[in-house]
Every structure is written in C-alpha cells, then in structure tokens.
Amino acid sequence: MSVKQSTTSRDLALQLAEISGDADVSPGIPPACYADDGLVPVERGAIFRDGWIGLGLADRWRAAGDYSAFDLAGVPVIVVRDRAGELRAYANSCRHRGSALLAGNGNCKRIKCPFHWWTYDLDGRLKIYPRMENARNFDPADYGLVEFPLACRHGLAFVSLAPQTPSIDDWLGDFDRWHAPWRLDDLVATRVREFTVDCNWKTFLEVFNEYYHLPAVHPDSISWMYPEPDPIDDSSGAFATQFGETTAASALLEDSQAAALPVAAGLDGRLRLGTRYTWIFPNLTFAASQDSLWMYSALPLAADRCSVTQTVAFPAASLELDDFDVRTEHYYQRIDAALAEDLPFLLEQQRGLDSPFAQPGRFGRLEPSVARFAAWYAPRLLAGLDTAARQA
Numbered sequence: 383m384s385v386k387q388s389t390t391s392r393d394l395a396l397q398l399a400e401i402s403g404d405a406d407v408s409p410g411i412p413p414a415c416y417a418d419d420g421l422v423p424v425e426r427g428a429i430f431r432d433g434w435i436g437l438g439l440a441d442r443w444r445a446a447g448d449y450s451a452f453d454l455a456g457v458p459v460i461v462v463r464d465r466a467g468e469l470r471a472y473a474n475s476c477r478h479r480g481s482a483l484l485a486g487n488g489n490c491k492r493i494k495c496p497f498h499w500w501t502y503d504l505d506g507r508l509k510i511y512p513r514m515e516n517a518r519n520f521d522p523a524d525y526g527l528v529e530f531p532l533a534c535r536h537g538l539a540f541v542s543l544a545p546q547t548p549s550i551d552d553w554l555g556d557f558d559r560w561h562a563p564w565r566l567d568d569l570v571a572t573r574v575r576e577f578t579v580d581c582n583w584k585t586f587l588e589v590f591n592e593y594y595h596l597p598a599v600h601p602d603s604i605s606w607m608y609p610e611p612d613p614i615d616d617s618s619g620a621f622a623t624q625f626g627e628t629t630a631a632s633a634l635l636e637d638s639q640a641a642a643l644p645v646a647a648g649l650d651g652r653l654r655l656g657t658r659y660t661w662i663f664p665n666l667t668f669a670a671s672q673d674s675l676w677m678y679s680a681l682p683l684a685a686d687r688c689s690v691t692q693t694v695a696f697p698a699a700s701l702e703l704d705d706f707d708v709r710t711e712h713y714y715q716r717i718d719a720a721l722a723e724d725l726p727f728l729l730e731q732q733r734g735l736d737s738p739f740a741q742p743g744r745f746g747r748l749e750p751s752v753a754r755f756a757a758w759y760a761p762r763l764l765a766g767l768d769t770a771a772r773q774a
C-alpha cells in the first residue's frame with residue numbers, strides 16, 4: 383500500500399496534535415494510522431518498543447517448558463516458563479547465526495535451534511554447541527539468549543522491548559483499584575486460539591471496547607443484555623476501563639443462559655451481574671464478567687493486518703464442577719458468535735480507512751475507552767514521527 387496521498391506527514395502531525403483527553407471535542411486517530419504501511423515502523427518504535435506489551439494470562443504457561451513464540455510488532459520473542467517457575471521472555475533469535483528457535487506453542491525441555499542444534503536451557507544459558515572445538519576465545523556464557531524484562535501482575539504477563547523499561551507498577555497505575563474484585567490471578571485459561579484478521583490492530587481492539595456498535599452489529603445475539611454502561615472510570619495508568627451492568631450473563635447467548643456458571647468469589651452487589659471491559663494499552667483487552675473472562679491481544683503484522691490471540695478463562699473453583707466442560711461450550715459459542723459478527727464490519731471499516739479521502743472522525747458518548755486510547759496513542763506516535771524525521 384502506498385502512503386496516503388491526501389495526508390502529508392505535516393498534516394498527520396497536525397491531526398495527531400489535535401487529539402486531546404476531552405472526548406467531547408477531540409478528533410479521532412487519523413485514518414493514515416490505520417492504513418499507511420509507511421507508519422508501521424514508526425508505530426513499532428513509538429508504541430511497541432517504548433513500554434510494556436501485554437502477553438495475556440500468565441496461567442497460559444503453567445508447567446516448566448511451556449512456551450509460546452510471538453511476533454511482537456516485528457520482534458520475534460519466546461515466552462517460556464523455566465524450571466524455577468519463572469516466566470521469561472527471550473529474543474527468538476539463535477546466538478549462532480540468528481535462526482528463529484521456536485514457533486507456535488508447546489512444551490520443551492530445552493530450546494534447541496533447528497539449524498545447527500545449538501541448545502539453550504530454559505534459563506537462557508547456552509548448554510550445547512556441537513563441533514565448536516575450533517573456536518578460540520569462545521565462552522558459551524557469552525552466548526545465552528537475549529532476555530527481555532517480563533513482569534507478572536494481577537495474573538497477567540507483560541514484556542518490555544523498550545531500551546529503558548518503565549516501572550510496570552507505574553504503567554498499570556491504579557489498575558488494582560478497579561480490578562481487584564475479579565481476582566484475575568485466580569483465573570484458569572481453558573481455551574486459547576490464534577488467528578489473523580485483515581484489519582488494523584487498533585480497530586480490532588476499539589470495537590471490543592465500545593457499546594456504540596452493539597445494536598447495529600449484534601442486534602440478535604448480545605445487544606439485548608447490555609443496557610447503557612457506567613461512565614468510563616477515572617483511572618490512572620496505561621489502560622481504560624468501564625463497568626456496565628447486564629441484564630443476563632453476558633458471556634452466554636440468550637438460549638444458553640441456563641448454563642451460567644456460579645458467580646466468582648469476591649464479587650458483591652452490582653458486580654454480580656455485569657461486565658468490566660478493560661483495554662491495557664497498547665494491545666491487550668478483556669471483558670471480566672461475573673463468571674468468566676474473555677481476552678484479546680491484537681498485534682500489528684501490517685497496517686491492514688493483525689494477529690489476534692483469544693483467551694477464555696474461568697475462576698479455578700468453576701473447573702471443579704462436573705459439567706464444567708459442557709457448560710463452557712456455551713461460553714465459547716457466545717464469544718465466537720460475537721466475533722463472527724464483528725469481523726465483517728472490521729473488514730468494511732478497513733476498506734473505508736484505506737481510502738486516500740478518509741478523514742479523522744469524532745467520538746460518541748458510548749466510546750469513551752476508544753477516545754482514551756486515542757489520547758494515549760497520539761502523543762506517542764507524534765514523538766515517534768519526530769524521531770523518524772530527525773533520523774531521516
């Protein structure tokens with residue numbers, strides 16, 4: 383895709399500078415940020431290599447050797463649980479001649495390069511390096527995997543690819559204040575699915591975080607159980623969060639309500655029938671309802687293509703129920719049904735955003751989390767554009 387003809391970098395900078403924290407007056411993120419492949423490297427630096435990236439529920443990697451290979455905005459990364467029980471993140475690049483070491487998800491005893499079999503322990507140390515007797519001044523201790531800071535908070539895992547990693551607690555601000563009742567660190571991930579979508583990563587996350595589209599996109603499936611939510615919470619930190627009561631178990635379709643699992647321990651009052659939608663910037667979002675959690679991570683592959691990981695999780699106590707597996711099928715069905723309804727709209731949105739004549743929009747009152755993300759994103763991208771201009 384070519385650079386959008388109607389948007390010069392000066393126009394783009396001016397449009398980004400107009401975005402403010404006041405959703406009632408702020409314009410939206412410029413369409414070029416969703417459509418211009420020329421901005422992907424800027425975004426990689428300014429958004430994905432200058433802070434924390436959400437990896438998902440740490441519970442996904444339960445046993446020593448459980449791993450996943452990620453493409454984190456152009457950086458191949460391995461996440462693996464080591465023998466001491468620590469979750470660790472490494473560059474997925476062999477220290478011999480650079481091959482990627484692992485792909486997909488699985489369990490390994492050691493990390494063995496498929497190319498010439500250099501093999502690393504789960505703690506990153508190089509342990510096996512066949513036929514290297516010739517190499518002088520070769521100390522294997524100097525050839526361990528490149529490691530990235532990884533932090534676990536509230537049951538969630540985060541990695542930093544930043545040259546200077548900010549404090550994770552500063553990054554998450556008062557996250558605990560809004561999320562403590564849901565006991566995220568007690569959740570067990572029961573289904574993880576990965577797929578790609580032909581839309582910008584931001585639009586995928588935006589649609590999950592606004593009630594505005596419900597009547598048009600989900601008229602017969604889920605819209606009926608979502609009355610108007612509470613106002614967005616006045617939180618601090620790199621996230622937006624909003625609670626709304628629901629008229630039924632929001633993680634189930636109407637004809638599956640009888641399958642509802644027990645309300646999670648820790649939830650009282652109006653939290654016992656409602657859903658908290660949270661977007662941890664830049665890439666991780668989830669809905670925590672009274673009985674379950676569903677989560678999406680969206681990462682850029684190109685301006686108009688993203689990789690998505692969907693995770694569904696339940697409180698540990700619910701897994702003890704005899705009919706847990708039968709009941710959870712209904713949860714998966716609802717989540718898949720809503721996603722299947724969102725996807726065609728995301729593709730149409732991308733088609734419109736790809737036009738050289740697309741323009742920044744405005745925010746309705748049912749999309750405050752989308753506005754808050756824009757206010758977080760715009761100054762960062764602007765700084766990234768400045769850096770790119772200086773380096774040009």
Ligand code: FES
Binds near residue numbers: 478481495497498500
């Ligand atoms: S590139 Fe990994 S062992 Fe050669």
Ligand SMILES: [Fe+2]
Binds near residue numbers: 589590595600720724
């Ligand atoms: Fe939706």
